[in-house]
Amino acid sequence: MKIIQVAEITQQIKEMCIEANYFLSPDMKQAITDAADVEETEIGKHIIGKLCENMNIAGEDMIPICQDTGMAVVFLEIGQEVHFEGGNLEEAINEGVRQGYREGYLRKSVVRDPLMRENTKDNTPAVIHYQIIPGDRVKITVAPKGFGSENMSRVFMLKPADGIEGVKQAVLTAVKEAGPNACPPMVVGVGIGGTFEKCALLAKKALTRPVQEFSDIPYVREMEKELLEKINQTGIGPGGLGGTVTALAVNINTYPTHIAGLPVAVNICCHVNRHVVREV
Secondary structure (H helix, E strand, O other): OEEEEHHHHHHHHHHHHHHHHHOOOHHHHHHHHHHHHHOOOHHHHHHHHHHHHHHHHHHHHOOOOOOOOOEOEEEEEEEOOEEEEOOOHHHHHHHHHHHHHHHOOOOOOOEOOOOOOOEOOOOOOOEEEEEEEOOOOEEEEEOOEOHHHHOOOEEEEEOHHHHHHHHHHHHHHHHHHHHHHHOOOEEEEEEEEEOHHHHHHHHHHHOOOOOOOOOOOHHHHHHHHHHHHHHOOOOOOHHHOOOOOOEEEEEEEEEEEOOOOEEEEEEEEOOOOOOEEEEO
16 A cells, blocks of 8 residues: 655645646647647737747746636546545645645636635635546646636537437537637537536546547547547637637547436637646
């Protein structure tokens, strides 16, 4: 059995919150750089050029890539041979978020009550997802999510008879309705299957997959490629001002579901698509 002090989790989360907001992950940095070569319109090329310039300034000057530094979403894959000591794990995670957002001078965007709207002033609590896996390692993914794109996400409870074409239409509907509000070029996370809440979690997790990687499932891989092509044919373009690069990737996760259902979630993320992964 491996013993991990929760103070180490706090330290990792603090550093990851700052890193995610100051630096794009290598896959996203490459995707945006490549988009500048693929975009066909002058206005689109100009906007992507400015995004690249902004990305470089943020990294060099150690300032946030975007003013919306997001609500902290944390995925923990915890080995079943791990034992935590030194305090409560969830409190340790939130303490890491608290320290990261304070020490990194990141915008605090979380309100304590969804209707009373009083700011917590430290960006806690985080949204935390746990998964128990074999082994003695802990994999941490921190993915701060801004709400310009989050607000454009959708859940569709389709009928089984809607099939794969219905799923494609749902994804395209969500993207078209989002338009410029999701700060394109976007990454489109899709969850298919499970239940109402499971498909949403699948879509959220899909956003953390490197954008150059496609699904291992052949038909899903083909659907990812087809949807990316169709989304880029909508003409929404960078910044929503027209162009040929509306999305950088479509990442799809699937899960078994009930015989009577076909849940589909579309979780859209802006061109920043922050995510940092570490193991302890």
